[in-house]
Structure formats: C-alpha cells, structure tokens
Amino acid sequence: MKNLTLEDIAERAGVSRSTVSxxxxxxxSVSKRTHKRxxxxxxxxxxxxxxxxxxxxxxxxWTLGLVLPLSVSIFFTDPYxxxxxxxxxxxxxxxxxxLALFLxxxxxxxxxxxxxxxxxGFLDGVMVQSGHHGDQxxxxxxxxxxIPMVVIGRPFRSDNVSYVDIDNVNSAYNAVSHLVRLGxxxxxxxxxxxxxxxxxxxxxGYRKALVERNLPYDPNLVVEGDFTEPGGYYAIQKILPLKxxxxxxxSDVMAMGAMRAINEAGMKIPDDIxxxxxxxxxxxxxxxxxxxxxxxxxxxxxxxxxxxxIDMIENGNEKPIHTIMDTDLIIRNSCGANQQMHNFK
Amino acid sequence: MKNLTLEDIAERAGVSRSTVSxxxxxxxSVSKRTHKRxxxxxxxxxxxxxxxxxxxxxxxxWTLGLVLPLSVSIFFTDPYxxxxxxxxxxxxxxxxxxLALFLxxxxxxxxxxxxxxxxxGFLDGVMVQSGHHGDQxxxxxxxxxxIPMVVIGRPFRSDNVSYVDIDNVNSAYNAVSHLVRLGxxxxxxxxxxxxxxxxxxxxxGYRKALVERNLPYDPNLVVEGDFTEPGGYYAIQKILPLKxxxxxxxSDVMAMGAMRAINEAGMKIPDDIxxxxxxxxxxxxxxxxxxxxxxxxxxxxxxxxxxxxIDMIENGNEKPIHTIMDTDLIIRNSCGANQQMHNFK
DNA sequence: CTAAATTTTGGGAGCGCTCCTAAAATCTCC
DNA sequence: GGAGATTTTAGGAGCGCTCCCAAAATTTAG
Numbered sequence: 001m002k003n004l005t006l007e008d009i010a011e012r013a014g015v016s017r018s019t020v021s022x023x024x025x026x027x028x029s030v031s032k033r034t035h036k037r038x039x040x041x042x043x044x045x046x047x048x049x050x051x052x053x054x055x056x057x058x059x060x061x062w063t064l065g066l067v068l069p070l071s072v073s074i075f076f077t078d079p080y081x082x083x084x085x086x087x088x089x090x091x092x093x094x095x096x097x098x099l100a101l102f103l104x105x106x107x108x109x110x111x112x113x114x115x116x117x118x119x120x121g122f123l124d125g126v127m128v129q130s131g132h133h134g135d136q137x138x139x140x141x142x143x144x145x146x147i148p149m150v151v152i153g154r155p156f157r158s159d160n161v162s163y164v165d166i167d168n169v170n171s172a173y174n175a176v177s178h179l180v181r182l183g184x185x186x187x188x189x190x191x192x193x194x195x196x197x198x199x200x201x202x203x204x205g206y207r208k209a210l211v212e213r214n215l216p217y218d219p220n221l222v223v224e225g226d227f228t229e230p231g232g233y234y235a236i237q238k239i240l241p242l243k244x245x246x247x248x249x250x251s252d253v254m255a256m257g258a259m260r261a262i263n264e265a266g267m268k269i270p271d272d273i274x275x276x277x278x279x280x281x282x283x284x285x286x287x288x289x290x291x292x293x294x295x296x297x298x299x300x301x302x303x304x305x306x307x308x309x310i311d312m313i314e315n316g317n318e319k320p321i322h323t324i325m326d327t328d329l330i331i332r333n334s335c336g337a338n339q340q341m342h343n344f345k
Numbered sequence: 346m347k348n349l350t351l352e353d354i355a356e357r358a359g360v361s362r363s364t365v366s367x368x369x370x371x372x373x374s375v376s377k378r379t380h381k382r383x384x385x386x387x388x389x390x391x392x393x394x395x396x397x398x399x400x401x402x403x404x405x406x407w408t409l410g411l412v413l414p415l416s417v418s419i420f421f422t423d424p425y426x427x428x429x430x431x432x433x434x435x436x437x438x439x440x441x442x443x444l445a446l447f448l449x450x451x452x453x454x455x456x457x458x459x460x461x462x463x464x465x466g467f468l469d470g471v472m473v474q475s476g477h478h479g480d481q482x483x484x485x486x487x488x489x490x491x492i493p494m495v496v497i498g499r500p501f502r503s504d505n506v507s508y509v510d511i512d513n514v515n516s517a518y519n520a521v522s523h524l525v526r527l528g529x530x531x532x533x534x535x536x537x538x539x540x541x542x543x544x545x546x547x548x549x550g551y552r553k554a555l556v557e558r559n560l561p562y563d564p565n566l567v568v569e570g571d572f573t574e575p576g577g578y579y580a581i582q583k584i585l586p587l588k589x590x591x592x593x594x595x596s597d598v599m600a601m602g603a604m605r606a607i608n609e610a611g612m613k614i615p616d617d618i619x620x621x622x623x624x625x626x627x628x629x630x631x632x633x634x635x636x637x638x639x640x641x642x643x644x645x646x647x648x649x650x651x652x653x654x655i656d657m658i659e660n661g662n663e664k665p666i667h668t669i670m671d672t673d674l675i676i677r678n679s680c681g682a683n684q685q686m687h688n689f690k
Numbered sequence: 691c692t693a694a695a696t697t698t699t700g701g702g703a704g705c706g707c708t709c710c711t712a713a714a715a716t717c718t719c720c
Numbered sequence: 721g722g723a724g725a726t727t728t729t730a731g732g733a734g735c736g737c738t739c740c741c742a743a744a745a746t747t748t749a750g
Binding site: 360361362363364367374375376379398400401402403404465466 | 727728729730731734735736737
Binding site for chain 1: 697700704705
C-alpha cells in the first residue's frame with residue numbers, strides 16, 4: 001500500500017494540492033462545499049500529511065525537546081522528576097506538540113547529544129531541567145545555536161535565559177519558620193548539593209529563618225545531602241549526636257532517609273525530633289508518620305514551562321521571561337503541629 | 346545568520362553537494378583528500394544537516410516513539426516505569442536514535458494522539474508499554490498503520506506482535522516457593538490488577554507454587570491490588586485478620602504499603618510475617634527491614650526492546666520476536682532467610 | 691447585463707536533503 | 721603511451737509539503 005500524499009487526496013477530491021493543504025491547515029478562503037468534499041476524502045482515506053515534508057516546508061516541527069542533563073538523570077529515580085516530566089508531557093499534548101526526551105546518561109553521551117538536540121529542522125524549542133553548575137554547557141550550546149529555550153529551575157547564569165522556578169529561599173524560610181514557631185530551637189538541615197541553585201537557595205532560606213528569630217546559625221547542624229534516600233540517611237547520622245530537636249530536609253526523599261535513621265536510633269517523630277521535607281511527593285503521606293513538607297506545583301510548572309516556550313516560538317518573543325511559582329507548606333504530623341494547610345506567596 | 350546547507354558547504358570546499366552528502370553519511374568512494382577537505386569545512390562551520398530534509402529524502406527519521414498508554418501513565422509514579430524509560434532512553438542514545446515520549450494522560454487525549462504517533466515521516470518505529478486490556482487500541486492502531494512496533498510486557502493478544510517481557514509466572518513461582526521452603530504455610534498474595542497480564546501471571550505463579558507443594562489455594566488469601574502503595578496498604582488490612590504467615594506482593598510499591606500496614610498492626614517482619622516483593626526498586630533496600638524481592642533486568646530489557654525494534658526497522662524483519670528476560674530472586678531480610686542471591690532461569 | 695471588486699482555486703518554486711546515473715578523473719597493464 | 725577498467729565526482733530528479741502569485745470563478749454594484 002503506497003503512502004498517500006496531498007496530491008492523491010487532491011485528485012480524489014477533484015481539487016488541487018494547494019486546496020487540500022489549505023483545508024488541512026484550517027485556512028480560510030476555502031468554500032464550504034470544497035472544504036467538505038476534501039474533508040470527506042481525508043476521513044475516508046484516513047490521510048495524515050507527512051510530518052517530515054511539512055516540517056521541511058514550513059520550518060516548524062511541532063516538536064519540543066526536554067533535556068535532562070547528567071546532573072538530573074542521576075536523580076531520575078527521585079519521583080520529583082518523573083512527575084515534572086509528566087506535567088510537561090501533558091502540557092505538550094494539550095498544545096499539540098510532540099515531546100522528545102533527551103536523558104543524558106554519561107559525560108561522553110553529553111558531547112555527541114548536543115548536536116542531535118540542536119540540529120535544525122528537528123525541534124522548535126528546548127526545555128532544560130537544570131539548576132546545577134554542570135548544566136551550563138548545554139545551556140550555552142542551545143543559546144549559541146539560537147534555539148528557543150526555557151530552563152526549568154533557575155540556572156547559575158540566569159540573565160538572557162528564560163526560566164520557571166519556585167522561590168526556594170522563601171519556601172525554605174517558611175518551612176523553617178514554622179518549626180521555630182512550634183518552639184523548636186536546635187534545627188538542623190540536610191541541604192541539597194552546594195553546586196546547585198536549589199541547594200544554595202534552600203539553605204539560605206533556612207539561615208534567614210534562624211537569623212530573623214535570633215537563633216544561632218550553627219554550621220555543624222548543616223549537612224550537605226545529595227537528594228537521595230541514603231544521602232539523607234547518612235547525613236542524619238552525622239547530625240543526631242548533636243541532639244537537634246528538628247530537621248529540615250531539602251527534599252522528601254532525603255527526609256525519608258532521615259526518618260529511617262531516626263527510627264533506627266529509637267527516637268520518635270515528632271516528639272523527640274520534628275521533621276519537614278520538600279516536594280510533597282506521594283510517598284511523604286505513605287510513611288507511618290506523615291511528612292510535613294513544601295508542596296511544589298509540579299503540573300502547573302510544567303504547563304508554564306511549555307507555554308513560555310511556545311510563546312517564544314510562535315511570537316518570536318526574544319526577551320527572557322522569569323516565572324516564579326507559588327509553593328504551599330503542607331502541615332502533617334512530622335512537624336508536631338496539626339493545623340490546616342498554610343499558603344504562602 | 347542564514348542556516349547553512351549542504352550546498353554552502355560544497356561551495357566552500359570546492360566540491361558538489363553530493364560529495365558532501367557522501368562524506369556526512371560515511372559512504373565510501375570519496376577520496377581521502379576530498380574527505381578531509383570537506384570535513385575541515387564542516388567542522389569549521391559547525392555544520393549539521395537539516396533533520397527534516399534528511400528524513401524526507403531518506404524516509405528515515407532516526408526517531409523512535411515510546412508510548413505509555415493511559416493504564417501505564419497512571420502508574421508513572423511507580424519508580425519502575427521511570428527506570429524502564431531511562432533504560433530505553435539510554436539504549437536509544439547508544440544507537441543514535443532520538444526518543445519521542447507519548448504519555449497518554451486521559452481517554453480523550455488517547456484518541457487524538459494515535460494519529461500523531463502513527464503519522465508517516467515522524468517515527469521509524471514505536472515501543473508500547475503494555476500488558477493491560479485497555480492497550481489493545483493503541484496496539485491495533487499501530488499494527489494497522491503498519492509501523493514497526495515492539496510491546497514492552499506481554500500484551501493480551503500477542504500473536505503478530507513482538508514483545509519483550511519476563512517470565513512472570515515462573516518469577517512469582519520462585520518467590521513463593523522460596524517462602525514455602527522457609528516453612529511458611531499460610532501465604533497470602535497482593536496481586537496486580539486482573540485485567541493485566543502481569544497481574545494474572547504472577548497470581549498463576551503463586552498458585553502453582555502452592556499446589557506443587559500440596560498447600561491449599563485459598564481465595565481468601567488473594568487480594569487484588571493496583572500497584573500503588575495505598576493499594577498494598579488496604580489490601581493487607583483485609584488479609585491480616587486471616588493470620589497469614591507470609592505475603593507475596595506483586596510489586597515492591599505494594600509491598601511497601603503492606604509493610605506500613607503490618608508495622609501499624611504491631612507485627613514484626615519477618616518473625617510474625619514474611620514479605621516478598623517484586624521489581625527490586627531502590628526503595629526496597631531503604632526500608633528498615635530490607636525487602637526480599639524479584640529483580641527485573643530493567644536496563645537490559647530496555648536495550649533489548651530498542652534492539653528488537655531497530656532490527657525490524659533496519660532489516661525489515663517481519664515476523665514477531667518474543668523475548669523473555671531472566672529474573673533473580675534477591676534475598677534480604679523480609680523473608681526471614683539470609684542467604685545469597687538465587688538465580689533462576 | 692456588464693464591469694469591477696472579491697473570493698476561491700491552481701500550479702510553480704522552493705524547503706534541504708538522498709539517490710541514481712552518467713561523466714570525469716584516475717589507475718592498470720601491456 | 722593508450723585502451724580499458726575502476727574510482728571518484730557532479731548534477732538532475734524527487735521526497736511531500738507550504739507559500740506565493742496569478743488565473744478563474746463568483747459576487748456585487750451600477
């Protein structure tokens with residue numbers, strides 16, 4: 001069975017190629033009668049125009065790329081990323097764009113992947129999940145290639161670049177302030193990696209909350225984590241001997257690790273030690289003690305990222321757009337309070 | 346800056362368009378001298394051929410589609426799927442294919458997504474994650490469209506279709522047999538959904554193991570789960586009053602839910618009750634009691650899926666290929682044994 | 691009813707590549 | 721050195737669409 005082309009449809013409908021093209025692209029200036037006749041043939045033959053030809057002629061592929069650099073791929077097991085990916089996929093569908101996924105697996109892969117991503121005629125635009133030092137390469141490449149790009153999470157060099165992020169400083173600040181308000185005084189934190197903006201910003205929020213309430217900022221109570229469960233587990237073992245009465249973990253996954261370590265040490269949450277996480281993953285309500293945590297608007301972020309990118313593509317918008325999404329502090333059992341949800345800007 | 350074309354490169358190198366094309370596609374019959382001259386210009390100008398033009402002319406897009414039907418998208422939070430996706434992405438990269446991700450979010454989306462997936466000139470082939478009744482639609486569509494396809498997991502109608510799967514019956518059989526060998530006699534199971542081949546097969550393996558050892562098959566000890574944590578949690582609460590001495594959960598995530606319920610009931614794993622899961626997710630070794638589970642070769646499966654598909658595409662292989670991957674029973678603490686890893690075919 | 695304005699349609703050119711064929715260049719061997 | 725075999729190269733045709741412009745059909749107005 002030979003593939004149908006516009007020309008075939010045109011012939012069967014007794015019109016020209018151009019007219020069929022107009023019908024397919026919903027252009028006006030096609031008479032009602034002709035439109036119907038063409039539509040009938042299209043449906044009858046189950047015709048779809050060839051994607052490559054269309055892309056070549058129109059210089060638009062209707063495909064967006066999602067790049068997860070090495071720094072992110074490693075943490076793809078953190079449910080946060082699949083969640084975000086899901087939100088983005090959804091937003092792409094709704095806008096009739098197709099999503100191409102680039103999961104960078106190793107340093108070597110990175111090199112020969114960039115050209116594949118940036119080559120003309122394949123992607124209309126690119127989304128890069130980032131916030132890590134090591135991601136400057138891919139961001140720079142895309143910028144050089146002059147391909148529309150939106151970064152997910154604030155990159156280190158954020159001028160010239162559109163991005164969508166949450167206010168990490170404030171979100172962390174709110175979480176820690178909450179602990180302070182509940183009377184906790186020796187609050188420790190498991191941070192994200194210090195070579196990521198998330199890691200830095202959430203720590204800054206933690207510091208800010210302490211300072212503001214005249215609590216000492218004790219570097220011994222700060223342990224760098226890596227956003228993994230074992231990372232949280234080992235981090236907490238370093239901190240426990242210092243007898244903190246609360247812990248702020250920069251991610252739920254690390255909070256789960258902390259929880260495991262605390263349980264093993266025979267301590268009770270929240271009585272002996274309060275715990276607050278970050279992300280509001282489903283798993284944070286599956287633990288025996290439910291986790292108080294900062295909820296990120298994952299799906300909405302995905303939508304926003306896609307919309308920003310499409311705006312750049314379709315309206316040729318040049319100047320960088322920075323979007324900061326709101327977060328919510330979700331109060332459950334692990335912090336020792338038992339109130340309603342608090343909404344912060 | 347105008348986009349460069351083959352013709353531009355040809356001009357600069359003082360050769361013809363065809364010669365540049367030959368160089369780019371690594372064809373022989375280009376003299377060493379010319380080859381070098383052209384390569385120099387290509388590197389110097391940082392040229393990459395236009396993807397759409399290439400696809401149109403060669404009828405090959407070097408892009409593979411990964412479709413997660415609705416039944417799967419729902420469970421994208423189960424780390425198993427992101428893991429598999431990662432394996433597939435990796436295999437694509439290694440073979441220089443690009444991966445397009447189709448995450449079906451709703452019934453309505455499904456309808457208008459099929460054509461996007463199946464339209465000519467965009468994908469060379471398609472992988473469908475499946476094993477659920479509801480997935481027959483997408484599989485049928487792809488088959489009709491005559492686009493090369495490999496299904497991940499055995500679909501309900503598996504003739505005419507290539508797929509890669511594990512031997513679910515045997516894997517479950519081995520896991521349950523292990524429990525029997527350890528002296529457990531009232532073994533309950535939390536199954537997968539009964540409208541999925543995984544659900545059916547793992548239950549069958551459970552049954553087989555009991556029958557073979559002359560243990561009664563008691564339907565009351567069988568509860569249908571849905572592969573979610575809360576699903577496992579509630580399933581176990583139905584079973585616990587029946588005083589089982591062991592539980593086989595058809596997924597690690599459900600096993601985690603079971604573990605939570607068991608802990609809350611004040612029972613000890615494995616002393617009061619043994620627990621075996623399925624998948625070997627990282628999280629199964631993060632719990633306070635480490636989970637005995639069936640390990641699936643996720644990455645290898647991904648590689649195998651991609652290789653099978655590429656074989657169909659590049660060699661026009663028509664007849665369906667069925668691959669069954671090996672699994673391992675990983676013995677940790679939750680089953681009450683403490684031995685080495687057992688390998689079963 | 692006719693001329694002008696407007697709507698609708700058809701076909702050429704072009705998007706940037708690959709593939710094929712034939713011509714040009716080079717090599718082989720007597 | 722030259723005929724023939726072989727390697728290398730050039731350029732035309734074509735992939736299937738969109739976009740533009742001009743021609744044809746239709747509508748409107750006088």
